[in-house]
Amino acid sequence: MQQNLQPIIKDLVLIGGGHTHAIVLRMFGMKPLPGVRITLITESYDTPYSGMLPGHIAGFYNHDQCHIDLQPLARFAQAQLYIDRVVGLDLENKKVICAHRPAVAFDLLSIDIGSTPATISVPGAAEYAIPAKPVSQLLKHWYQIVENFAHKPQESLTLAIVGGGAGGVELALSMQAHLEIEKRTRGLTDESLMPNLTIHLFQRNAELMPNYHHSVQYLVHQLLTKRGIQVHLGESVCKVEPNKVICESGLTVECNHIFWVTAASAPLWLKAAGLATDEQGFILVNDRLQSLSHPHVFAAGDIATIVNYPRPKAGVFAVRQGKPLFENLRRILLGKPLKPYKPQKQYLSLIGTGDGRAIATRGSFTLPPHKLLWHWKDWIDRRFMKRFSNLPEMGEPKDKVKFPPSPYPPLSHSSSVMRCAGCGSKVGSTVLEKVLYRIKQEQPIREERQDIVIGLDTPDDAAVMQVPANKLMVQTVDYFRTLINDPYIFGQISANHCLSDIFAMGATPQSALAIATIPYAAPAKVEETLYQLLSGAVKVLNQTQAPLIGGHTTEGAELGFGLTCNGLAYPDKLLRKGGMQPGQVLILTKALGTGTLFAADMHRQAKGCWIDAAVESMLLSNQVAATCLMKYGATACTDVTGFGLLGHLMEMVQASGVAVELQLETIPVLPGARKTLQKGIFSSIHPENLRASRYIANFEQWEDHPNYPLLFDPQTSGGLLASIPVEQANSCVAELKALGYESSGAIALIKKHVAGTQPITLIHHSSVRQDL
Template structure:
């Protein structure tokens, strides 16, 4: 967000289609001040239509095919919500989202494409896959082609899409004795003139693809497709390309539509001027065109301009630009192998050079999203005081560690405190929470807060709540109460209310699931969003502390590590969106069940947070009077963490963590470095008897925790890495 001026308007982009991807890129280059941008998409990536046949044929990898929306959103300063939009309330200006509360918008845009699901065909939903949405199809095809021998594929739909996919599949499966069939209720390639139709049918025949013209599908089964005439086509992978239709929820929005396709004007506005639509889900009634990605791409600059104008407060402004779609476009059709056929205005070109031309066009388009300007080192004023450059560091401060102070500095400050004089309060320096006696009850209390490292207040609140509750869980307690401390960035009063509502909703889901109550808090305005909690919990027995580990005890960790390096890489746009998404999902996973399993067995326990494995384990060793041995092969890592560490990516807290633990020695490498990686809302790390460790690990796995035995405690001091 821009910190110099208040944020006053919400722009929500529903869908990660081609037009919205380009709008995000333009926004990153030239944002409209005062606007919070949100992208809603079911996943972290959006496949590029033009390269799908090449991916299916095996010419491209999945990474080649996908636009990384997480990186793009980071570049644009936007938040991304990985979920499906399910409706719009145009009166309240709210967007319903699957699995979380609705969000507000001032201006919205829809670019969700179409679906080729075929609900009228019996068995299609169970035994077939629609070609659109593309991400689901790409995942299913990737799994199928790598695991099947003697494959049998059937494609329902003999238009351009079905022809391209069937030829791509035949090419990809050419060494597996495959059978590929293409079915159409009329003539296959019938939409083309005689010459290109004949050429395409010859290409299909040369690839051995069986063509079924004028054949209607009655049903789909586990072993194939049954036609209306009773014939059976054997298939174990059935894809639907025909029967494209709009997503069903669009017709329930109250917006004008035709068969679910939203009616838009020349300015790409729907019947509600605050809602825009573009791409295949839109109906250009003023100048109808076929459904093709080229129109979404061409519409993107117009959409960006008109959204910018609308966000300035005038949806009827004469500054709005019209979108005038071209009359025809060059259709480049992949022919399975690295050859293609091109057609425009009836002229035809064909050959390997056409595929190279198409590949050049597609690669050039995708480079727009790969080659985003990189975040440079912070600029330091010439007249800055001595030491500013060293304190600032070589990279932006990483929020993924909560922007935590180093272990050594914190420890020195806490050690200077006088010992508690109250008999009902005790606190061991370095431990997770204070212990308070209230009558016959034992209460633990702690506080924690996080500087926001993602743009989504709802998910940030969930992560911050799990992070804070970790101190209660680590001491074997049951969460009791939580108070919130929220620092909001500069916002209009309306957006303050919206953001606080999202924060409270996110925190409440975690608190309720943990059995705790949110009982109030405090809010203020500052430079950026910060969310914190003071938490209390109740312990039935003695709280579990850092003191108590014995030599020979096993070390159990309940979550993989790597959140620090992944979030640091995310801030530099070096991390894959899928890896960032997985890391955020893990951070929001509560540890209540793991705590209940471990508290009956743990001799010492802590939650893994900003000081990393090395720092927190060092604290357990120091207070227990033991050493430790860590097996690098047993340390669980989040996807992407090893590769990032291998490439030298580190959190801004890494140097402090490394300097704070001098007793770590042994096998060097990426996993060694990751032992100092700061974690946010990390797992529990416990000392348990060695002969009980495997049974405890099994219990944790059965409850859904990715628990690992990463080493054991030793009599020798220090932490040895092997």
């Protein structure tokens, strides 16, 4: 039997989720290239839009309105999304070095990581100043300042902003406007404002905003002075101390917070990798946005310097480079000539003043602050952001992709390669050997295992383990399709999920066998995917001292992974579902909602921060929780997975012959899960799980409760559900929270079952608390 496929042949890796790459992803979603796997590596699920950031600080936009959510965008572009920090490049071997994951291989690389304020040359700036980038850290501090100011508006507050370019000016105006509003909303007069709030703006040059026409410089200076912002021109900051700015002239200003918005700089790893850079460390590129030293590397946005067209580091250029970068990435993949790009010399700047007005300037033409200009700017910015919230239907691939040399013919929408099924679909032995060798070198098992008689080091047909005579062997198996477009994270989630059955039964993991389905690809791409996948799984297995001792790999249409896990338990320590006793309390260790969240993600309806929280929960192993529950006298336990909370609870109830009073309001919920359920987004297995509602005596009274659908939501790598004595409940929950299981809580009381009645009753929160 044979199957049609379009194998992966080339890896395009994008570093950074800036404006340019956001546009590139959107365009690849509209015009996909078969055979090309796109991977975005970025530090956060969302990326700020610089045009709306000052308005956000001024209070005109909320967080979502001024951030591009990369999760649905990556899903639209069918791109892998890796959340990590890049720390280096191995250009010779074409690998991206990350801080917290294995190296990522590429054939073609594009870099759009923006820039950061230069702080290295000023002593104390890195320790005591708040840099304007990364924006997430700037906003974290700003939110705290606003909160503190709102609660204590009578206390004096002094802010210092170092850097008098456009960014520093807009930041000063926006902060001042927002804090003034905070004063007025609490009934304080303008007279009480000025003595309590002071903002200092330091500029080393004789004029503000040196890249702009002098008419703008004069207008901005007048505006800052009128608004009570103290401007220090010609003052070069030479030192920063805690709550103190010191200038070369001797000027010293004490302040509560210092913001650093100076000239842009680049991370040191770019130059260290061997890329051609300018004196400031920015990547030198030609007119086609291609590195001067490495033709397979492209760069755009603030991190790039076009040698023939030097321009200021401004967001307007990053936005306009999106389409030409996409065209040239696509052309080089198709083997076509690249197109030159020439940025405009002059551009329109609309500078928000924080008070619902804006200044317009282009070259020597300048308009003073006006509300109509702000409305114009607001319309432009909102229109840009709509491009990423209202994603169109994905287009059909039309171009033939030519990647010589390759073991496969060119790919197109109408062409495909025939691949065998059965044993012919196995991953090649050479690929598997390479992957296992790499993983063993990078993640060696810390101690020799005498109980492994035959493992991966021998060519035998099966693994052999020695089982102690005084222990029981506990075995479980699970396998599922990928739910996240990151094989390394998926490997970790899968391993945690599969090991949970071992922990739920009070056993200690001993070993594991893997089964993996790898998407059709050229051998090198199969190796990369399998390497990322097994690296994640082995990381988790090694943490539990349960080595991978064998497995099976095959090729298929999509990524899938599972483990057969073996554990050992003493007969008298074995936990089962049938040990619940009346008078006990049920403890749940993790929040619910992964089923609906990832169903929403498939439909591009889930926010990146929701998926981030869900992934964080799924990466939390149940091992420590199981130990804690046993410490406090757990008599029955299970893990909450595919059948949902109610399905697994019913298994425990029926095995124990008891009844349960379940409190919906105490059930922990992952961020965003209620919202996706309210939209009617359910997992495909949710309707089947819903059949268990017949066991609820009073479901009609509760089915409109927002938490009710969560009872039937299938979980991946969910928490443990255990019964413990009621007198131990508070101490157990407190310790679980201290151990990192922050969502842990008592959710139900166990009662005697009355014959002829339904075993589950939904009750109010106060009933549970009273019994505790």
